[in-house]
Amino acid sequence: MSETTRKENFFTRLLTDNPVFGLYLGICSTLAITTNINNAIGMGVAVTVVLTLSNILVSAVRDITPDDIHIPVYIVIIATLVTIVGMLMQAYTPSLYSALGAFIDLIVVNCIILGRAEAFASMNPIGPSAKDGLLMGISYTVSLIAMSLVRQILGTGILSFSNPFTNQEIFALRLIPKGFEIPMFSSQVGAFLTFACLAAAIAAYKNSLAAKEKAKTKGAK
Amino acid sequence: MHLFTMFLSAILINNIVLSKFLGMCPFMGVSTRLENAIGMGVAVIFVIFGASILSWCLYYFLLVPLHLEYMELICFILLIAAFVQFVEMFVKKNSPTLYKQLGIYLPLITTNCAVLYVAQDNITQGYNLIETIVNSIAVPAGFMMMLCIFACIRERLQGNDVPKAFEGNPIAFIIAAIMAVAFTSLSGLV
Numbered sequence: 001m002s003e004t005t006r007k008e009n010f011f012t013r014l015l016t017d018n019p020v021f022g023l024y025l026g027i028c029s030t031l032a033i034t035t036n037i038n039n040a041i042g043m044g045v046a047v048t049v050v051l052t053l054s055n056i057l058v059s060a061v062r063d064i065t066p067d068d069i070h071i072p073v074y075i076v077i078i079a080t081l082v083t084i085v086g087m088l089m090q091a092y093t094p095s096l097y098s099a100l101g102a103f104i105d106l107i108v109v110n111c112i113i114l115g116r117a118e119a120f121a122s123m124n125p126i127g128p129s130a131k132d133g134l135l136m137g138i139s140y141t142v143s144l145i146a147m148s149l150v151r152q153i154l155g156t157g158i159l160s161f162s163n164p165f166t167n168q169e170i171f172a173l174r175l176i177p178k179g180f181e182i183p184m185f186s187s188q189v190g191a192f193l194t195f196a197c198l199a200a201a202i203a204a205y206k207n208s209l210a211a212k213e214k215a216k217t218k219g220a221k
Numbered sequence: 222m223h224l225f226t227m228f229l230s231a232i233l234i235n236n237i238v239l240s241k242f243l244g245m246c247p248f249m250g251v252s253t254r255l256e257n258a259i260g261m262g263v264a265v266i267f268v269i270f271g272a273s274i275l276s277w278c279l280y281y282f283l284l285v286p287l288h289l290e291y292m293e294l295i296c297f298i299l300l301i302a303a304f305v306q307f308v309e310m311f312v313k314k315n316s317p318t319l320y321k322q323l324g325i326y327l328p329l330i331t332t333n334c335a336v337l338y339v340a341q342d343n344i345t346q347g348y349n350l351i352e353t354i355v356n357s358i359a360v361p362a363g364f365m366m367m368l369c370i371f372a373c374i375r376e377r378l379q380g381n382d383v384p385k386a387f388e389g390n391p392i393a394f395i396i397a398a399i400m401a402v403a404f405t406s407l408s409g410l411v
């Protein structure tokens with residue numbers, strides 16, 4: 001595979017096959033924790049780590065797992081990884097841990113992870129599975145960041161990011177003057193609205209791609 | 222009175238779908254028809270009720286005496302998966318008609334984050350057994366109510382002219398946003 005097609009592949013993966021906005025997987029955490037960028041990146045990294053490791057482990061045991069109980073086996077693998085990640089976060093990034101709250105444990109039931117284990121890692125060797133997990137995790141993280149950018153900027157007017165390990169603010173930028181922010185975007189309503197608009201944007205992009213494809217085949221005839 | 226307040230606030234104010242964003246996958250997936258919504262709702266009430274009580278007992282009678290609290294997550298998710306499997310087998314054997322109606326929803330419930338959340342919430346809030354029972358009926362009841370309201374709206378939506386990009390799920394999220402606005406106004410109730 002040449003470098004350009006690989007790059008193209010990556011971007012189609014990111015936009016049209018996006019696990020959150022394209023396939024509607026893992027919506028719960030996307031809606032709940034994207035109030036600021038810190039949470040979004042923290043959650044994204046946690047999910048990416050769990051997803052990559054679970055893909056590797058599932059693919060490593062794929063030949064010795066009996067078919068009847070493969071789902072419980074995968075769930076135990078994922079739950080173990082989530083427990084480990086949760087403990088690490090509690091120890092090293094306590095503020096992030098308390099901000100994400102129950103949603104760290106709920107990574108276990110994030111449909112993306114079990115979905116990838118079932119659809120990809122259970123049939124492919126370790127290398128491709130790890131890559132698939134990493135890619136999926138990155139596109140999940142990108143979606144979270146996109147959501148949180150919109151919500152944080154519109155909701156609080158400030159774009160800020162702080163070091164999760166020390167709680168030190170790295171930068172804070174006021175983009176919307178005080179009094180002009182829309183607090184609704186920090187609440188549940190804003191979560192649904194932002195999600196709807198981003199999902200619609202992806203759908204519109206997909207429609208335009210399909211239309212282009214159609215025009216091309218018509219032109220060929 | 223305390224229990225009644227808890228019940229009401231779990232259904233209306235802290236509604237699991239609109240204020241906690243849990244159980245979104247089935248919420249979007251099966252809310253296209255009222256019939257399906259009712260089937261899913263009943264199944265979720267039953268599973269959450271059973272799984273929460275079992276996991277409460279598991280936690281306080283097994284994990285706490287053995288000092289294995291950190292195994293909570295793994296034990297609960299296994300318990301839920303096993304419970305769902307057991308219910309599926311039981312219903313299949315004893316009531317084929319009910320199985321036909323609920324069958325396809327049961328496996329989906331294992332990955333419904335609401336189930337795991339309620340089981341863990343009962344522990345983190347330090348509820349006793351009675352409070353656990355009330356909470357684990359009220360939360361899924363709220364879920365079912367939202368699912369039914371949502372299904373009715375989406376049934377009406379089918380003949381409407383929606384912008385092409387918003388067709389399907391995006392418009393459903395817009396509806397959810399409007400419903401969230403309506404429900405936030407209830408927050409002064411309790």
